[in-house]
Amino acid sequence: MNILVIKFRNIGDVLLTAPLITALHTAGHRVSALVKSGTEAMLEGHPQLDDVLVYPMRSQGEGRLAYLRRELAFYRQLRARRFDLAINTTEGDRGVIAAFLSGAQRRRGPFTPGRDNRWRRYLLTETVNPRDTHLRHTVLRNLDLGHPDAANIPIAVTLHINDADRDTVRRLLDAQGYDSARPLVHIHPTSRWFFKCWTEDGMAATIDYLIANGAQVALSCAPDGHERAKLDAILARCRQRPFDLGGRLTLKQTAALSAIAAVFFGVDTAPMHMAAAVGTPVVAIFGPSGAFDWGPWPNGWRSDANPYPARNGVQSAGAHLVIQQSWDCAPCGQAGCNNSKRSDCLERTGTTQVIAALDAALARSHVR
Incomplete structure (x- = not known):
């Protein structure tokens, strides 16, 4: 057919x-x-x-x-x-x-x-x-929507990356001092919808902690002026200097960066799904959207059951972890609290919890 x-x-x-x-x-x-x-x-x-x-x-x-x-x-x-x-x-x-x-x-x-x-x-x-x-x-x-015409097979989200994209990313990293012997964390802190973003202070503190404790951090964002300004605001708060690839990568190159990394950290965005698709463990912070709907997919999942069965809270599936407040209002599905473009559930997510999750993910990756 x-x-x-x-x-x-x-x-x-x-x-x-x-x-x-x-x-x-x-x-x-x-x-x-x-x-x-x-x-x-x-x-x-x-x-x-x-x-x-x-x-x-x-x-x-x-x-x-x-x-x-x-x-x-x-x-x-x-x-x-x-x-x-x-x-x-x-x-x-x-x-x-x-x-x-x-x-x-x-x-x-x-x-x-x-x-x-x-x-x-x-x-x-x-x-x-x-x-x-x-x-x-x-x-x-x-x-x-595929039934009854689709095969019942292990479920994987696949994303093809070519060698040219991998080579481009590696050259950009090498130019900023990348050391392949040390773990790399890919952080994509921005979204086209800022009400899905974590705080700039939280991101900066996490970046500083990771670098101070031996990891390398590469930052990315879309080639959009608003997202670039958001990334610059985060960098202005950092004491350590991560690799800055913001606005310089295509979609496939962003995925290639994730493929090099030991861990991906970010919010509910397309790059989060791309990282999961190339097999990189994901730590993601969710706010107005639901992990039950949009959580990073654990490739190889064999069940028809949802890998994120709860409405909210911290949930894991395969190598991935989603951090979300266990509030009655979460996820609200709105553009921030009462459509205010600000999300209290994200602003009140603590750095300590995020850092602990990233430490655990790096330890599981056997590279730290």
Whole structure:
């Protein structure tokens, strides 16, 4: 069967469709993925994926009519691939429409009766009710959409890194004095949503502790002015000098940095998922979002049960650890407390707890 998997979301969301792609391919199907521009790197090189298709974006200065013509041409090319099944993995309207316009006779996706617009139901031939999956990890919800056409295999999020990206990262580290005989901790302290970030003082104190106790620290952030300013504020509070790669790495190079590291430390971001995908132990601080939904995936997981079964609190799965307050309001799913863009649960997470978790992770890595 020729299957199209549609994921019109952000970088981390796209990466977490990798197990679904693997399971469909293992069952003997040909699999293509359709994603937003800028997220395709998360699936490029996936050994079980036949094609990565990128939805056309409207160019700057492009008229609406010209863009519509380009969209229609894209859909003509999509239909020419003659997909048998299109799986929309998100609850947005655009994915449902893309599944319908793909020409696939079978179209499957999430649909919540009484909440979603009824017209969405008519564009799908098979539906899955996502509200039947309370406290179910995103990886497992994606796999639910593959049944009964997906193989039952150990679940792993895979991310391909090429040698060129590894070499680039190694050169950047070497230029700042990297010593391969000493453990390296990759810290990605920023997020596009600052209400998911830990405190600048907490990050700086943790960096200082790690370096003072023999570890090396490499910092990264997205090539975005706001994130770079956040990273600079952290560096201004540091007494020790970590390796600064902020804004200098592509997505794949960020993953290559994690692959070199003994431990990854950060918050709920795409780089956290990327680190877990390349097999690096993760210590992550969660605030408004839930680990049951977005925790770093433990590759090789063999159960249909959620590796993060609790609503909040400290949880571990495989080599990964999530730190979150055991508060009744956590996770709130909001943009900070009452949508204030500030998260008390993160601001009140103590440095001592974080440092103890990183010490334990480094000890388990057998490199410290």
